[in-house]
Amino acid sequence: MSAGGTSRRTWGWHPLRPDWARRVVAAAPVRPGDLVLDLGAGDGALTAPLVRAGARVLAIELHPGRATALRRRFEDDDVTVVEADLRDLRLPARPFRVVASPPYGLSTALVRTLLSSDRVRSADLVLQRAAVRRLVGQPPRGRHARRYRLDAGLRLPRHAFVPPPKVDSAVLQVRR
């Protein structure tokens, strides 16, 4: 995937509207001082309310232009932007939360990676609604999967995103 010639499809570019991003963060158990990963942070729709909630955010974004814009936007905040591919995600060595709207194509792999760690305090992932149903019914295996419970959370209508995707979305809640 090159940074030039990018298409919405290649990069899964469906940013959340700010009001819906606020709702997703408000429904997550984030406390001041928590380390929170925003996976596929885009232009910071979720990063902004996470910062307002007092989180220390690790924002991971593959698109170079978006990573640069994120650094500028949050230069005065407790936000670390890492330009990296989520397919090579390396999790922090200390406990962390996740609040993210990642590319839908990586949903299963991401959940599996999270369930392989014993350091996830919680995760709230905006995913395709059908994927949430599937994952709640049959979570992917992971080394520490038994420590976690998966539930369906907030439902997001298509107009929660600009542009609206062709599928419905919901939050997958991962709790210990």
Ligand SMILES: C[S@@+](CC[C@H](N)C(=O)[O-])C[C@H]1O[C@@H](n2cnc3c(N)ncnc32)[C@H](O)[C@@H]1O
């Ligand atoms: C659905 S958008 C969500 C953006 C933002 N989280 C929001 O809610 O508005 C997914 C984001 O993931 C990024 N992305 C796509 N593939 C990625 C990958 N392999 N690694 C890291 N980021 C990726 C895209 O560039 C895009 O910014």
